[in-house]
Amino acid sequence: MEFMILIHxxxxxxxxxxxxxxxxxxxxxxxxYNQSLIEGGHWVSAASLAPTITATTLRRSPGQAPEIVxxxxxxxxxxxxxxxxxxxESLDEAIELxxxxxxxxxxxxxxxxxxxxxxx
Amino acid sequence: MLALLTRRFRNLDxxxxxxxxxxxxxxxxxxxxIPKNPAAWLYTVARNALIxxxxxxxxxxxxxHAAAPELTAHHTNxxxxxxxxxxxxxxxxxxxxxxxxLLCCHPALDRDTQVALTLRxxxxxxxAEVAAAYLLPEATLTQRVVRAKRKIREAGMPLSIPANxxxxxxxxxxVLYLIFNEGYLSRGAEHVTRVDLITEAIRLTRQVVxxxxxxxxxxxxxxxxxxxxxxxxxxxxxxxxLVLLERQDRSGWNLAEITEANARLRxxxxxxxxxxxxxxxxIAGHHANARTAADxxxxxxxxxxxxxxxxxxxxxxxLNRAVAIAMADGPLAGLTMLDRLTGLNDxxxxxxxxxxxxxxxxRPAAASFERARQLTNNDAERRHLARRxxxxxxASAASPGETPGRATIA
Numbered sequence: 254m255e256f257m258i259l260i261h262x263x264x265x266x267x268x269x270x271x272x273x274x275x276x277x278x279x280x281x282x283x284x285x286y287n288q289s290l291i292e293g294g295h296w297v298s299a300a301s302l303a304p305t306i307t308a309t310t311l312r313r314s315p316g317q318a319p320e321i322v323x324x325x326x327x328x329x330x331x332x333x334x335x336x337x338x339x340x341x342e343s344l345d346e347a348i349e350l351x352x353x354x355x356x357x358x359x360x361x362x363x364x365x366x367x368x369x370x371x372x373x
Numbered sequence: 374m375l376a377l378l379t380r381r382f383r384n385l386d387x388x389x390x391x392x393x394x395x396x397x398x399x400x401x402x403x404x405x406x407i408p409k410n411p412a413a414w415l416y417t418v419a420r421n422a423l424i425x426x427x428x429x430x431x432x433x434x435x436x437x438h439a440a441a442p443e444l445t446a447h448h449t450n451x452x453x454x455x456x457x458x459x460x461x462x463x464x465x466x467x468x469x470x471x472x473x474x475l476l477c478c479h480p481a482l483d484r485d486t487q488v489a490l491t492l493r494x495x496x497x498x499x500x501a502e503v504a505a506a507y508l509l510p511e512a513t514l515t516q517r518v519v520r521a522k523r524k525i526r527e528a529g530m531p532l533s534i535p536a537n538x539x540x541x542x543x544x545x546x547x548v549l550y551l552i553f554n555e556g557y558l559s560r561g562a563e564h565v566t567r568v569d570l571i572t573e574a575i576r577l578t579r580q581v582v583x584x585x586x587x588x589x590x591x592x593x594x595x596x597x598x599x600x601x602x603x604x605x606x607x608x609x610x611x612x613x614x615l616v617l618l619e620r621q622d623r624s625g626w627n628l629a630e631i632t633e634a635n636a637r638l639r640x641x642x643x644x645x646x647x648x649x650x651x652x653x654x655x656i657a658g659h660h661a662n663a664r665t666a667a668d669x670x671x672x673x674x675x676x677x678x679x680x681x682x683x684x685x686x687x688x689x690x691x692l693n694r695a696v697a698i699a700m701a702d703g704p705l706a707g708l709t710m711l712d713r714l715t716g717l718n719d720x721x722x723x724x725x726x727x728x729x730x731x732x733x734x735x736r737p738a739a740a741s742f743e744r745a746r747q748l749t750n751n752d753a754e755r756r757h758l759a760r761r762x763x764x765x766x767x768a769s770a771a772s773p774g775e776t777p778g779r780a781t782i783a
């Protein structure tokens with residue numbers, strides 16, 4: 254089986270940025286964890302996302318054009334149920350591709366991937 | 374210039390800073406004489422500042438790459454290929470300007486942000502000017518713009534002509550229309566120092582029309598704005614009080630602007646692509662071209678509002694239609710329609726209109742005027758409503774008029 258682990262954390266206390274004190278230690282711990290997954294045969298893919306300020310939400314309803322909303326997904330009646338990791342030229346292309354998902358009602362939050370260790 | 378630099382360096386934020394810096398440099402450098410081609414001078418200074426900045430960023434990126442290669446592996450390289458220094462070619466400039474306007478009105482930005490960015494970046498107003506125009510603290514406006522620039526940069530929003538151009542132009546026109554409306558409504562208020570949003574909206578709409586000559590709705594919007602602007606000097610009297618359309622001094626209307634609006638509207642309609650801005654322009658044209666208030670063809674206007682309601686259903690349009698019906702067929706016919714409307718109970722102009730129609734029908738109107746007065750923040754409108762409350766004898770009743778997209782009393 255494959256499982257997805259969703260990471261929720263407080264953006265108001267960001268980790269050290271590259272070049273800041275503590276960055277190497279911080280990155281090192283993640284790299285060690287990743288390596289342990291790889292060696293144990295558990296690794297599929299992982300990514301950290303850009304902060305929610307970059308988020309755009311697409312509201313989908315049957316038979317209607319998707320409604321584009323500035324900001325992250327904030328509805329609590331709908332539950333996280335799956336994901337796509339896509340490659341697109343721009344936000345516009347990502348919105349276009351997300352608009353074609355064969356789903357009825359629901360919401361899609363679109364955010365750029367900030368960093369993915371297994372990206373080429 | 375901002376559009377050109379943003380396009381070339383793919384960084385709106387840095388380009389904006391560079392242009393601001395170049396303008397500051399120019400302030401002192403030009404004291405000893407203005408260069409032959411000021412625009413090219415500014416462009417060159419701003420571009421050099423940007424290249425410097427990119428070199429510095431590249432240097433620290435290389436350092437980071439050495440330390441943590443995985444973090445920079447898919448970092449996009451900035452394009453530093455040489456271009457001729459003077460690219461003030463009007464055709465390419467116009468195209469970049471349109472791209473910048475479309476980016477400012479990108480649907481992944483919320484409406485308030487679109488308005489702020491359009492004025493700040495495409496309109497070239499300062500943050501202080503935009504904040505003053507919307508009566509916002511400057512810090513709020515600045516924060517909104519900073520957040521938007523960050524989203525544009527980090528979320529991968531492209532500065533390109535989108536595939537769904539028509540839709541995107543629709544969003545752009547809506548923003549220009551909102552800016553125009555805001556300017557129009559603030560006219561009667563006390564803020565004489567506010568930047569003229571009407572002039573700004575007209576200037577930006579002209580740019581869109583120049584770039585997209587086949588967009589009937591863009592030209593329709595321009596015609597609409599010109600019709601209203603032509604009448605603006607007569608909307609407020611010497612004491613700063615609102616003057617009802619019916620009582621405005623028509624000799625004070627700007628005939629050159631009305632003539633241009635007529636030509637723009639005719640041209641827009643040759644595309645045979647009707648839309649709400651064109652219909653509103655036709656309505657405004659009926660008013661602007663009527664020699665006297667009594668010459669106004671209210672039946673035609675009522676019919677146009679009913680067309681508009683079909684294109685863009687909106688209770689405010691229905692309110693305007695009720696006014697036109699009242700003017701064509703009498704206040705009782707207007708009141709009958711008003712009483713069928715829903716969703717306008719908190720809208721001051723609904724109550725102001727109801728008050729006027731009641732007064733004209735010889736019925737008590739004070740309660741409606743009072744409700745309207747409580748619901749508006751505009752000082753000139755408040756004074757006008759208080760006045761109407763005290764003088765609601767049927768003989769002195771005045772008529773409601775119209776503004777773009779909303780019923781109003783002036």
